[in-house]
Amino acid sequence: MTITQLYYVLAVAEHQNFTKAAQSCFVTQPTLSMQIQKLEEELDVLIFDRGKKPIELTEVGKKIVLQARNIVNESDRIQDIVDQQKGFIGGEFRLGIIPTIMPTLLPMFLKTFIKKHAKVKLKIEELTTEEIIQRLEDGHLDAAIAATPLEKDNLKERPIYYEPFVGYIPQNHRLFEKKHIEVNDLDLHDMLLLEDGHCFRDGIINLCKSLKNQNEDAFQLESGSIETLIKLSNEGLGMTLLPYLHTLDLKDNLKTNLRHFTEPSPAREVSLIYHKSELKMQIINALYDTISSIVRGAIAFQNVKIISPLPKK
Template sequence: MTLTELRYIVAVARERHFGRAAEACFVSQPTLSVAIKKLEEELDLKLFERGASEVSVTPLGEAIVRQAQSVLEQAAAIKEIAKRGKDPLSGPLRLGIIYTIGPYLLPELVRHAIDMTPQMPLMLQENFTVKLLDMLRTGELDCAIMAEPFPDTGLATAPLYDEPFLVAAPASHPLAQQRSISSEALKQETMLLLGTGHCFRDQVLEVCPEFARFSSNAEGIRKSFEGSSLETIRYMVAAGMGITVVPQLSVRTWDRSEGPNQQVVYLPFEAPAPTRRVVLAWRRSFTRYEAIAALRNAVYACALEGVTRLS
């Protein structure tokens, strides 16, 4: 049994496909297949079920893949310990971030990270929460910036900030004249929602649960619309097609003197205003503690207007 063979089975479990796993490991498919077959013979069990279009992991294989991932992490930790002895912040940091935070935090965060720790470049991955959790678990990411709640996967977390929600309405809408708004007042409005998979969509539906029923039947098409991004939805609000709920940091990225922000009014919720908690998460086995601390410091160096910083 070798680390290379363990790396191969982790790749197949992640990709669910021998060809893609071989590409990810930079080897030919026959080389990967032979190595996995050799390991299965050594262990005297089947790790994978080969289907016509997809590979599935056997129940016992799942446990072995998890252990293999842990062994690979521990082996990588040996190199990390050696690096930390020379420079704890040397080498790239693989950072994941969800779609509804990335565009509004990353530009400033990356600038501060370059200024504060130029020897630690950030390798960025934007994705859904569920995918980032999977990538953390398999070691493809070192850490991720996400919004709570998310499934407990044994990760270590550090709170960054609490971010309030705002209602975005067309400037010509009657609600635009109010100083604040209640979730009750949104019940009769056409709500523009993010599509399924976005955790921010789920958080909005917690604030306005009556809209949950509209996203699962044909009648709802008349009452709600699902967009692929907050920016798409914001343009639709500017066009007068409905209202939406947005996170605080997304507002400051739009120049109010031009573009759709001329036609959009942002209204705070009545107290208690709904918020989301943004956290930094990483595997407990990740050994670069100084890198995590440096990333948090870079986040805190950002303006973060309108949010509550957490230490």
């Protein structure tokens, strides 16, 4: 049994196709198939049911894949131990960021981090929270930045900052004359929300569901981006809530539509998330230090109430 064979098994388990798995491993399909067949012969079991389309794991195959993932992670740790011993901060690092954080946070820290850690090759992807969880569990991401808590036993969450929600209220709205807004002022009937799949949307729904007579079926209009929500709000189609960092780059004439909550302000917890195997911790620590030092100057809020991004059932 070899580590390479286990890598191949994990690839087929992920892609459910030998050809695609071989492409992801940069080997020919016959080479990959032969190595997996050798492993099955050595173990005297079938790991995959090749008669199914797409290919499925057998019952024993499912158990083998779980253990193979642990073994592969631990084998990666050997190089990680060497890198940490040498104080080396470099190599490829795959980072996922959710869409409502990417456009505001990334420009704040990326240039500083690259300049300070030139040997790190960052590969950054914009992903939903669901995609991030899956890729971290499958070993296809080294870390991610998302709203927490996520309540996943095999993932660790390291809070970086707490970002308050801010009301964006157009002039014709019933709340426009208020200097500060209360959670009790919110009404899903006139709230513009992000499309399903955004955790910031779930946070707003959770916030509103804490009130009486609020239900998820109340709202009518949704969009895929915060910028579109602002434009729709300007057209008088309702109010919306923005993450605080999104308000910093608004034009001055639009900032007159912003209304902060009375304290404690509802807020989201933004964390650096990584697998409990804690691989590449030297880079994770460097990322955390860079981001937290920069954001600390932009967000000075302390009295906040964290709103969970987990959809309420």
